[in-house]
Amino acid sequence: MSSYSSQLEHLIEDLGGCGLLQKLLCTIIHTSSTVTVWSMLAMSFIGYDSDFTCHTLDVKLTTLSTLNLSELSTHRLCSVGQNTTCSSYIFSNSMDTVVSEWNLVCDRQWTVAFITSIQMVGVLLGSIIAGQMADSIGRKPTMLTGFTTMVVFNFVGYFMQSWQTYSVVRFFIGIGVGICFTVQFPLMIEFVPPLWRPLVVCIPAEPLICILYAVVAWWLHDWKRIHLLKTLIGTFFLMILW
Incomplete structure (x- = not known):
């Protein structure tokens, strides 16, 4: 008797293989990772010391x-x-970051690394809980949970008045990042035939999004505007994912 996974693969093949649904799903997830990647890389600009x-x-x-x-x-x-x-x-007037916002220099220079570390703790926690969530409630609800977390706390981050509260915001953003990074690829490859799975995974979406983040940071020059932009993009993709 064939296993459940092999039956599912045959079912996908019988329904048309890699059709319009799979192509739309992969496109949406790859492009929506803009919010995930930008949230992960945020401190590379937001924590920059502009002199x-x-x-x-x-x-x-x-x-x-x-x-x-x-x-x-x-x-x-x-x-x-x-x-x-x-x-x-x-x-320097070249850019506005959390460093210039809260004077995180000299005896406070360690704060930027601390905020980044707090975010990475959130990423670790999100990655751990994502697997259990995905098996319990499904890949898509888990993806929506992580994505909603990122969108909400990117919006909340715009209003922060101290680096202490901002550290808490980055922790929850990290949780959302960890959840999305863990489930986005399984969510895609489970709906495509085995022949297409290597191609789906190898699409270089994230490197291109990293380059785009550098361009956006150079264009906006303001950490709060970046938070708002991620919120708007994330809200758009949330409506599509729902």
């Missing part, structure tokens, strides 16, 4: 006699010794 100079230098009175301000360069200046520190900064 800064020290605007306000706090100097204790005991150091005034030994500090020659005329010879001091303020470019990327964080402190001069233990008693002289920079308290405010001027960032």
Whole structure:
């Protein structure tokens, strides 16, 4: 007696093989991964340090006699010794990132790596739970769950007022990314004949989307606008996936 998987493969072949439904499904999933890939790569631009100079230098009175301000360069200046520190900064106007939004330089420089790590913890958690979800409720509901999570929290990220709350947002975005990355390929290949599966998987959609993200980041120059753009694109694909 043939197995269930082989029966399913024969059924797909009898229904027409790789027909219009399969081609539409693969096209939608590959193009909708724009939101997934951009969310994964977001911190490469959103956390970029666009260069800064020290605007306000706090100097204790005991150091005034030994500090020659005329010879001091303020470019990327964080402190001069233990008693002289920079308290405010001027960032380059070339782009707006979370670094310039919340002054994540000098003693806060570690924060960008921390936010990225929090997102990757979310990706790990999403990847772990996606397998169980897909077997329990199906590939498509799981894909919709992850995609909705990304869209909602990309929209929420636009309104964040501190890097602490933004870290929480990136954690949930990471969960959505992990879920979508785990189920998107099984969702496609389960509906196409075995002969077409290598081709479906090998379509270089994600590298092209990575290149597109670089172009979009250069065009918008604003981390909040990128969040809004991902929300709009994600909402469009959510309506199609539903």
